[in-house]
Amino acid sequence: MAATIFDVAQHAGVSIGTVSRVFNNRDRVHPETRERVLRAIRELNYQPNALARGLASQQTDTLGLVIPQVNDPFFFEIVRGVEDAASAAGYNLLIASQPRQPGEHSYLRLFHRGHVDAMVLVAIDVLAHEVQAIIDRGVPIVLVQQDVGRNIPTFLADNYYGARTLIEHLVDVHGYRRVAFISGTDYTPDSRERLRGLRDVLAERGLDLPAAYITHGDYLRGSGYRAMQKLLDLPARPEAVFAANDQMAADAIIAAQARGLSVPDDVAVVGFDDVPMASYVSPPLTTVSQPVYELGWQAARLALEASREDAGARPITPRMVQLPTTLVVRRSCGCAG
Amino acid sequence: MAATIFDVAQHAGVSIGTVSRVFNNRDRVHPETRERVLRAIRELNYQPNALARGLASQQTDTLGLVIPQVNDPFFFEIVRGVEDAASAAGYNLLIASQPRQPGEHSYLRLFHRGHVDAMVLVAIDVLAHEVQAIIDRGVPIVLVQQDVGRNIPTFLADNYYGARTLIEHLVDVHGYRRVAFISGTDYTPDSRERLRGLRDVLAERGLDLPAAYITHGDYLRGSGYRAMQKLLDLPARPEAVFAANDQMAADAIIAAQARGLSVPDDVAVVGFDDVPMASYVSPPLTTVSQPVYELGWQAARLALEASREDAGARPITPRMVQLPTTLVVRRSCGCAG
DNA sequence: TGATACGATAAAAGCGTTTACAGCGCCGCA
DNA sequence: TGCGGCGCTGTAAACGCTTTTATCGTATCA
Missing domain, CATH: 3.40.50.2300 (Response regulator)
Structure with missing residues (x-):
């Protein structure tokens, strides 16, 4: 078995208390004794048992x-x-x-x-x-x-601000007026906050966000594809789609292309997260980078x-x-x- | 603090040994006693301390x-x-x-x-x-x-066989004769094995694998781009490039496209791993899936x-x-x- | 020179379990 | 009736540390 504090103590000719004090730099120990203990620790390759230590000191x-x-x-x-x-x-x-x-x-x-x-x-x-x-x-x-x-x-x-910046880019730079959303799951605040960013930017500019433009995904592979299909079936097709993460945005692009639509010419798609994949999809994704x-x-x-x-x-x-x-x-x- | 085995013992009117026996289903305990102990455990929401347990039983x-x-x-x-x-x-x-x-x-x-x-x-x-x-x-x-x-x-x-299948596809199905390689790091066997697969398939068909066709990457972002540039500078440009993983393959595609070359028309690129990104790059990557x-x-x-x-x-x-x-x-x- | 303080170390008491062992009541058998 | 065995449970010794307390020289001071 591995060396214990007893072995070290015996090897150095001191008590286990002293070994512990040396190892943890607690209290003062005579320099000469300390040296002897350190040598013994080195020679036996002693490592204190983490469980015993945790049990005694009540911290793990x-x-x-x-x-x-x-x-x-x-x-x-x-x-x-x-x-x-x-x-x-x-x-x-x-x-x-x-x-x-x-x-x-x-x-x-x-x-x-x-x-x-x-x-x-x-x-x-x-x-x-x-x-x-x-x-x-x-x-x-x-x-x-x-x-x-x-x-x-x-x-x-800062999901809200990130979404705002993204949507402001879509609306103010590109002039899109019909922007749709693909949500993520709802038990964490990020998807909600991103939607709020979208909603506020549109509202401030007097633009409408119809209920049908808010579709539901789950952040996972596949759900963006299905949500995009629904959006493209709409009579008033959105000009831009904001997916709550990059995975769903990538799927949305595939869905659009499968219908013979061009991204971004026929419909723009943006995501959130800036995962590695984002720069490799075609066209490369405009997205929001988070300091993950x-x-x-x-x-x-x-x-x-x-x-x-x-x-x-x-x-x-x-x-x-x-x-x-x-x-x-x-x-x-x-x-x- | 959390309830200890002593608290449970006291609450159930038994000794700690009995509590331990009940909790671990060891030895036999009188059904009635067991019931009392289980109730106490439930009522105190007792969970044995993992450190103490590990220390005593010598397993963590x-x-x-x-x-x-x-x-x-x-x-x-x-x-x-x-x-x-x-x-x-x-x-x-x-x-x-x-x-x-x-x-x-x-x-x-x-x-x-x-x-x-x-x-x-x-x-x-x-x-x-x-x-x-x-x-x-x-x-x-x-x-x-x-x-x-x-x-x-x-x-x-099975890196060797996976690489073989991949290269056989390139050579036998598509008829490529000049196939180059972008390696990964060398301290694990996978890159070496993949190269061996490539080498063997070519050799069996009497095809050459010039030293210049073997370039070195590190599996990480960026290295595939640089390696691909070297390959494209070669007087006899390869018809197909096998990158030791998908990340480098994706970078290689970008590098080719940056020169105005078409993948796969001017040069084919294949990878290894089948990471999620592989199906989203353009063109989608032919690769080898591992049961990771x-x-x-x-x-x-x-x-x-x-x-x-x-x-x-x-x-x-x-x-x-x-x-x-x-x-x-x-x-x-x-x-x- | 004897009481005192102090620095250095040893000794011992936990920490919360598991588990070997002892003990106790009871039954069955001689 | 006495005794071995069995089913159950209590006791106590580990497990390997940290930390508090006790002890022992030795230097300091009156």
């Missing part, structure tokens, strides 16, 4: 991350941000997927079993009072791409900081942070390459 | 997963497979990235600190003897998209099984498993839509 040096069970590069990018922040802080990362059956909440289990010091929940359908209860018991939780109010810290891209990696990174940072300041007087942490989005103009809106 | 119910620090949807798909297998078996998933500096090996730390019962290493640059040592100490390790011999279990897609999710899933299953059979006489586990690949014909090879 582990960050919990819960993500939806969906294959979207968007989430992977968040995972990368979270992972980087965690490992930079010397934390491990424990990942759980939101289970399929809606009743079960895996983040509760992570908490109850004492696995983690803090949690980041990405686009997860949470129970606000449960989350609040966990935070109150000393395990900080930060939400990403989700907002349930109640003073629970939240990191979001950064979102994960900052959320993880906040969660970890909160877990460490737990005892002391903690500074006021932000209730909500919106990160800026950027309009990425390519060709699917009608602009020239 | 946690699977370690190490992936390269790269943003590739390919890896995310593997993560999903591994996660599903782990959670189906009641295991948690601890994720670590291969650190940037080549000297450090995060999987060693996971092992040494007793975090995990088993590990899956994906496309990681490992030290064979270290891995062997860990396995010998009772923590099973399974490699994915990597092979270092030494009886270390390995899951791979399945790769992760099966690797995790094997690792977990091995960790549980540890004590008993374990059946012979496979040294290497190759999963089948499928040719996906789209338009970038010259086939009609």
